[in-house]
Structures are given as C-alpha cells and as structure tokens.
Amino acid sequence: MKNRILYILLAVGVLSGSFACDDQLDIVDPNRLSSAQFYANTDQAVAAVDAIYSTLITDAWYQRMSPVYNDGRGDEVASRSPWVFYTGISSFTIPPTIGDLDIFWHGHYILISRANQALENVPNVEELDSDLRDRLLGQAYFLRALAYFKLTNTHEKVPIVLSTPQGGDDFYPTNEDVTREDVYAQVKDDLRNAISRLPLNYDNVSGPDAGQEGRVTLGAANSLLGMVYLYEGNYDEALPYFRTVIESGEYSLADNYADLFTQDPGIEAANPGKIFWADFTTSAAAEFNWGGDPNVNWRQFLALSPTYSVGDFFDFFPTAFLYEEMRQERTVDGNLDPRYHATILSYEPDEGYTTAFGQDWFERGFTEDAYFIKKYTTAADGSDAFTSGFDYHVIRYADVLLMYAECLANTGNVSEAAGYVQQVRDRANLPDREGEFAAYSLEAFMEQLKHERVMELAIEGKRWEDIRRWGMLSNELSVLQSHDAEFDTYTPDRIVLPIPQPELDRNQNLVGNSAN
Secondary structure (H helix, E strand, O other): OOOEOOOOHOOOOOOOOOOOOOOOOOOOOOOOOOOOOOOOOOOHHHHHHHHHHHHHHHOOOOOOOHHHHHHOOOOOOEEEEEEEHHHHOOOOOOOOOOOOHHHHHHHHHHHHHHHHHHHHHEEEEOOHHHHHHHHHHHHHHHHHHHHHHHHHHHHOOOOOOOOOOOOHHOOOOOOOOOHHHHHHHHHHHHHHHHHOOOOOOOOOOOOOOOEEOOOOOOHHHHHHHHHHHHOOOHHHHHHHHHHHHOOOOOOOOOOOOHHHHHOOHHHHHHHHOOOEEEEEOOOOOOOOOOOOOOOEOOOOOHHHHHHOOOOOOOEEEEEEHHHOOOOOEEEEOOOOOHHHHHHEEEOOOHHOOOOOOOOOOOOOOOOOOOOEEEOOOOOOOOOOOHHOOEEEEEEHHHHHHHHHHHHHHHHHOHHHHHHHHHHHHHHOOOOOHHHHOOOOOOHHHHHHHHHHHHHOOEEEEEEHHHHHHOOHHHHHHHHHHHOOHHHHHHHHOOOOOOOOOHHHHHOOOOOOOOOO
16 A cells, blocks of 8 residues: 555644844744754655645645535535534625634635745755655645635635745735636646646655655646636636546546545555545544644544534535435436435435444434435444544546536537546446437536536535536526525625635735625
C-alpha cells in the first residue's frame, strides 16, 4: 500500500509573519519559526507544502462546511437542524451577520496564505532538487486555485491575494472591482502553472514524496481546469483537459461502487477512480480537527458523518425527490441501483438490507417506510461517527466521464457522449441504453444526464453547482421547489452566500455582494 500523507505531522512548519513599526514590538514566538529561519532545507520545504494540505481536513473545508454549503443548497437533502446556520444556508435565508460564515471564509484564506508563503519561499531553498521543487510548487498552485475556485463559487466577489502581506495596507485587500470572471482567470493561470510541474503519479519520482498517495497529480489539475471551463459554459475549451485525464490510463471505475465510501484504508488506496480527495482517518486522538494548527494529538475525522447521520446529529435528511429519483431504474437483475444502497439508508428486506448502525431496523425504532442519508455516515456498521475515516472525494473519475460527456454533447457529439454515460451505468449493472441515448436531441440528452449525475454523485457536493450552471434557478425554479420546499424562499440575490459582516467590519476595503 502506498504511503499516505500524515497531516498531523505537517504543521510544525506552519509559519507566522509579523509587521510592526517599532522594533520593540517584534516579539519572537519560541514555538514558531519565522520565514527567514524556515525554508532552510528540503524537509522544511516539503513541510511547508504539506501544511497547505492540512487545511483540507478542517471544519472550513471538507471536514464539514464545504459539503454542507453545497449539499444544503441543493435539492437532494433538506435541513432539520436546530442550528439556524444550517437551516439558513439550506433555505437561502442566512443573514450576513451570523458569525459562523467566518468559518468557511477564514479557512480558505488560511490555505491561500500558506500556499502564498510556499510559492514565495520554496524556490529559494538552495539544496532542493529541481524536480522536487517543481512538484512542490505545482501542488501549491493547485491548492491555491482550488481555494479561489470554491471561494468565488460561494461568495463571488472575493479579494485576490497572491503574496504575503508586507505592510499595513496589505492586510486590507479589496474586492470592489473583482468579478467571478477575474477570479476564474487567476484560477486558470494557477492551474496551468500546476500542470506544467505535476507528475501523473508519485510512483516513480525520486525524493521524500516517492510513493505517496493523496498528493496533487497532473490528473487532478487537468480535471479542475476542465471543470472551470465547464462552469463557464466553455465546452470546447474544457474538452481537451477531460480527454487528457481519460486517455492517461491512470484511472478507471472501481468494480464496486460502495468501495468509494469505506473507512478501510486498504480499499481506499486501491480504488482506481480517486483523482483528488481529502484524507481522513479513524484515529481517536484527543484533539478534534475543527481548525487551527494541527499537532500530533489531532484526530483526522470526517465531521460530515455525525452531521448527516440519523444516529448522531441528524442535521440533514434526503428529500423525497432524491429518494424517488434513485429508485426509478432497476438493474439488469431487477434490483435497486447499487448506488441507491450506498447513498440512502432504508428498509429493503427483498435485497437484504434490514439493519441500521449494526442493529435490526425496527429495534432502532425506525418505521418500515423511513429513509435517511447513508453516504459518508457509519450507518452500515454502527462504528463511532466521531472517529469516521471516510476519505472525502473532491474529484473522481466517474465525475470526469460525465463532465466529458456533457461537453461532447454540447459541442455537437451526442452519439459519442452516450458511450461515456453508459460506461458509468455499466458499473451499476444497469441496462445498456447507449444506442437510445445516442439518438437523443441535445435537450433530451441533458435531461438524461441530469438524472445520471444524481445517481452517481448524490450528496457529494455537486448538485448545487450543477443546478446553478444549468440555469435551473431561473428557468426551472418551480421544479426545484417541487423537489425541496427550501427553494420557496430562494431569491436571485441569494445565488451566493453573503460575505461575513464581521469581515466587512474589519476590512473597510471590502464590499458586500448581492446577498449582503
């Protein structure tokens, strides 16, 4: 099994800078190294980049908030949480004054700050092997691009910070004239820089990163750049990036869909469809990884598990739309789609699903017709949700295949697109409908693709962005309202989340967006 990146050991190199007008105020923290003291050797250069990764498993990122932001605003799940932050996100009524908005905002700029430090200082480490230097810089460029991609998709007008602050004015960047297009341009520039430096994998590299899995690869950078163009509606430009990933031979679909959502590190590592993910473990260390600087006592658990689980916080539940959508089509054997069983927890005695959390369904107190979220929860075995070790998928191969199919169809090649859709269906043992799909009009094909993406990617943070880029919020709002009553309170100015009011108060150079 390949070596995994151990995030808890990486934050020793998290750096702090200071700016003061009076030397008497320059107090040295004995527990931290300044950038002038750090970046002295190869190990420190690697640690600086690894510290960027550690943000991915915090609350601001994939531990909880990023999935909740996207799933909550989609029509696949609804919130029943007592926390008004969750219900406000899901019903498009969140006020800018609620302090919890800071979590996502700050966490993403923490990653950007760490990436900026690495990009500025890693090139100056004299002993660093040139190939390793390129790989480290490529990872930093990708991670910064990912942060800005998510920030602008969420808040739209965000300040673009590309260097560490050197003076007072630098601490107060502006977003006044920044558009989503401006941020996307920076994301694309960073990804091109990443593509020119990243390897296909780390199996044959020479250095401390040799054989490690979980690091950014060429496939991840090409996938994300294709996604940026897709989100812009630029299908022609997106095509070659997705094609490069598909033709690389590096990825394929795992035989068993459920293997994508396991806590077994051996099965996770062997999965051929993982392109980029946040690496969580079943550690029961004393300190939870909500945020801040990680240390050796930090566990790396996926907080999404108790958040979505009926056995724990139970903040979200599947909508009737998702439940019914996933039961529409049977396999060639006449069974429910296996992706249904990996996504939704329900009582299905004819197919052997009669337990929940390791207990009999009815002993748990559930009714026969009840259904709940299963994906990313511990419902299958009843293990401790607060040591949940599911890796969270950011980019996976099936998504790339479906995005590629979408681009092909929208550039006049529905017949070829049909083959890639059927390839994903084949893994689920569904009937071969490639010929039928190939004869569809573009409109009919896109309707089918919408269904296929729900089946494959439900409750994985994809649906909201699909809804948004397909124009459903303006053209099919009544349909969304029929799927999820939370859309009854949607208004066009709420297509983005507000910039946190405390951040606007701290930085007078910031301006709000349409939701403020």
